[in-house]
């Protein structure tokens with residue numbers, strides 16, 4: 269069956285059998301190898317992806333269920349980062365109705381370039397933004413700095429679970445080429461400081477991501493570090 | 503993975519969905535979140551009807567009752583600030599307990615939980631204690647409303663696994679939970695580790711008069727027998743009683759003759775039989791504090 273999926277800033281078309289899972293689609297058709305095969309029963313979180321702003325398990329979703337929807341994997345993080353630099357000028361998060369064509373909502377000149385990239389997804393590519401692809405997101409960097417990665421099999425899932433948490437807390441905004449994100453971020457009045465998630469919130473957000481190596485202390489530390497950094501950056 | 507799945511439909515109207523289901527009732531099943539279906543590796547499923555575009559994802563309060571659309575996810579119930587205190591928090595408690603994984607709760611729907619996982623679901627026990635009602639569209643396109651226990655008594659649920667030669671009862675549209683008039687409700691569960699499903703869960707909704715005497719009691723168990731069940735003997739024993747420690751103690755041993763506990767890979771029937779009275783006493787102790 270034919271599917272049209274907004275995947276990491278790109279509108280992609282696929283033709284797959286009806287019983288293809290989103291996990292198989294992403295790995296075998298779209299080449300997103302950050303999404304891992306684990307239990308395939310929704311227990312381990314190795315296959316976590318963000319669909320329409322919500323973190324879900326790709327192994328227990330049919331690919332057809334994301335037809336006309338938007339998927340973000342770790343391969344899309346450079347795009348998320350570029351949208352952060354666009355949104356960083358704001359003290360106040362925009363109202364949902366103000367957001368059109370993704371995160372390019374700022375009319376100031378400094379954001380004109382990133383705005384056009386979001387409205388024209390083809391323009392957001394490795395060739396167009398080479399430097400962004402070289403950088404790690406503060407969250408990825410925090411995982412490296414906190415030694416939160418051993419074999420790394422669980423890491424993409426943990427990164428996406430944490431990104432979804434940050435989006436929910438209003439620390440970042442997930443970009444979109446199609447529609448507004450469905451996550452309603454915590455809205456604050458201008459001038460009021462953003463708060464990082466508590467350790468308990470981080471542990472709850474990561475509860476569906478099993479890790480056989482680290483014992484969870486280091487990943488939790490990494491997420492808390494990254495959250496602090498994002499808050500201090502404003 | 504559904505090895506034999508050949509066709510996927512995402513209809514935009516309830517009528518179209520029901521027509522698709524009735525065209526091939528034995529091989530065509532409803533797909534809501536998919537967390538149970540996709541993890542089940544069922545070989546008998548050849549067609550799925552994805553009901554995510556039917557606008558059944560809704561939560562509203564009307565005249566004190568909560569209306570939950572069939573495709574409302576467990577996470578959205580948890581996140582709804584107006585439901586935190588509803589029915590003593592037992593509805594939200596059962597949704598949180600359902601899975602530690604936010605990923606699963608983001609996908610899993612209330613309708614899926616009571617249609618595909620009703621035998622093992624904590625939420626099913628809580629909805630039974632709350633006397634929830636369900637609205638469904640039958641295969642002959644009639645809208646029906648019935649109690650949740652009548653819903654589970656329909657042939658498709660009673661006689662083995664849905665999809666194995668059983669015709670589904672129709673399409674579940676909505677679950678309606680009236681606000682209990684009582685002052686207290688409680689939910690208890692026991693599991694091996696937090697990330698595992700409950701071995702037994704129990705929910706109670708009790709009403710008291712000014713003298714702290716129980717005027718109405720509804721007590722339900724999940725994962726105890728082959729379907730969620732109420733304890734009618736215990737409920738009538740509690741009528742008119744003040745929940746003193748002695749009453750609670752003897753209530754724990756009342757009403758077990760009628761129900762045969764289940765033995766499965768998770769726990770033996772004798773374990774369930776031993777642990778369920780403990781949960782009932784815990785429930786009643788909690789309620790007595792709030793009475």
Ligand code: FES
Nearest residue numbers: 306307308313327
């Ligand atoms: S592979 Fe999807 S949750 Fe384990």
Ligand code: FES
Nearest residue numbers: 419422479480481
């Ligand atoms: S780092 Fe090996 S599974 Fe988490």
